[in-house]
Amino acid sequence: MANTAPSTTDGFVIMEHTLANGLRVVLSEDHLTPVAAVCLWYDVGSRHEVAGRTGLAHLFEHLMFQGSASVPGNGHFELVQGAGGSLNGTTSFERTNYFETMPAHQVELALWLEADRMGSLLSALDLTGLDNQRAVVKNERRQRYDNVPYGTAFERLVGMAFPDGHPYHHTPIGSMADLDAATLTDAQDFFRTYYAPNNAVLSVVGDIDPEQTLAWIEKYFGSIPAHDGKRPPRDGRTVSREPGAVLRQHLVEEVPSQALMAAYLLPLDGTREADAADLALTVLGSGESSRLYNRLVRRDRTAVTAGFGLLRLSGAPSLGWLDAKTSGEACIADVEAAVDEELARFAAEGPTPQELERAQAQVEREWLDSLDTVHGRADELCRYAVLFGDPKLLNTALAKVLDITAEEVRAVAARYLTPENRAVLTYEPAEDEPAEDELADDAAADNDSTENDAAEDVTA
Structure with missing residues (x-):
């Protein structure tokens, strides 16, 4: 051995x-x-x-x-x-x-x-x-x-x-x-x-x-042979866009409501900035106590849901995923303006002490939940070994998050959560009223077009 x-x-x-x-x-x-x-x-x-x-x-x-x-x-x-x-x-x-x-x-x-x-x-x-x-x-x-x-x-x-x-x-x-x-x-x-x-x-x-x-x-x-060839490097940490790159799309589809979605490029996983970004997105868009939910759903009533998610990536910029579904006749432009206003205010002021404490407690609870099972621990050990070269980082990861300051959270938001650093996708529902010459179509077609049952995860 x-x-x-x-x-x-x-x-x-x-x-x-x-x-x-x-x-x-x-x-x-x-x-x-x-x-x-x-x-x-x-x-x-x-x-x-x-x-x-x-x-x-x-x-x-x-x-x-x-x-x-x-x-x-x-x-x-x-x-x-x-x-x-x-x-x-x-x-x-x-x-x-x-x-x-x-x-x-x-x-x-x-x-x-x-x-x-x-x-x-x-x-x-x-x-x-x-x-x-x-x-x-x-x-x-x-x-x-x-x-x-x-x-x-x-x-x-x-x-x-x-x-x-x-x-x-x-x-x-x-x-x-x-x-x-x-x-x-x-x-x-x-x-x-x-x-x-x-x-x-x-x-x-x-x-x-x-x-x-x-x-x-x-x-x-032990008897399985190693691969003796080279594997092609696939490092995507640099993102260079051509002039005129498309960073906004508008789709008209069979969806329940208008929607605003966006992907923000964030720091690489494994960095202190990535942990600060995680806390920023938690304050801004995680759950019904978040800033975006309070602004768009509770106060303005322009959305039925609004929040942020985080996809951590180590070989490319991580992605902050914004998702807001509009309410009633609300306008996407108004929702987007409110989002930008909230992000700009957060970039200027940062989280309050109470918001930071709550966000760190939420991240801590999620982290401890993931380590509560032997499967969760085994998976995290592999993650730190494969992506960062050291499984022992598991033992210090939480302490690093709890050490992040309000200023670090504000600074990462100011740097990354900007209109210039995102791709935007908007949806509006397709017209569902049939034309006169389509009324004779098979009635089953309408039923098929509205069946949107969520699929279960497919087991391999």
Whole structure:
């Protein structure tokens, strides 16, 4: 066993280990409950895709559940669930992760399953499996993006915020055309490039014996060869737009109400400025006590909802996501003017002591909630290891947020939350009154056009 280094800093006890093939391992022992989480992050996401093959990272996440050499078909799900565990996988701009939460005595099974597909999935990958999961992903796109009101809003805003050619220009779901174009060779090359032990971090958290767990990891993962080639760099920290770039779109669609949405470029994740931006957006737009909700919904009554979200990104500017749905006959221009007024006032004055205290308490509660489960802890350990190189940062992350000052929050708002630093998307409802010569159309067409049931998340 090489490079074993336990950490006993304040917080969770963390042990790090690196196999000879480059797989980084992070262990954290916790005997509070008889369960353990196995989490595997691969350093590959939609930012690593090339033009014409968007959606390949997400498609491959699905293929990882299609069957491997020793576990055909749906066997991965059947074995984990049959042992009393749960599992899933997700894809983002910056990584793809796979995870199982198991009864403590079944951890070895989860490790063997993850090692088996890392080492042998390529031999089981065929065109039938690719076509099957291609259809699943295309249906997921229809259900979650194309056939729901405002469903493509985030995709459009990302495309405006990050210019064409930027590695973050497209979202992980990919386009229908690119999903159709993906070949078996594309999938095989993608696996060979990114699904290697030296491009992954494995964390195991919970009721474990660290030495035994390391022995299992060596046994099952140690013989998988490292990838000996170079992976293309996909750094998107610089955003350069051409003169005349489109930063505003107006759509007329079948939506319930007018809407104002915007994406603001914010500091890189992992920086003190990113934590300050998180607090700024919490004060401005998180929940019914936020400034924007109080102004637009309660006072002006021009919106039924108004708020901010934050997408943290480490390889490109993070995104502050503004979402306001108008009320009644309210005008989008009035809502936008009110938003800009509130942001300018915040940039000038900053948060009050009470607002900052409340925002820090909210962030603290959300952070502690995420660490309350062994799965949440395992995921965060992988996150800090993959994106920032050091899983021990988990133990100091909250203290850094609580150390942010009101002036830092004000300064980050003044610098980034400006009209010049955003992409804007507005919606207005399409006219739903049919023309006289359309009244004879099949009545079912109207019913189909108004069915907007929210799709469930599709399990891989």
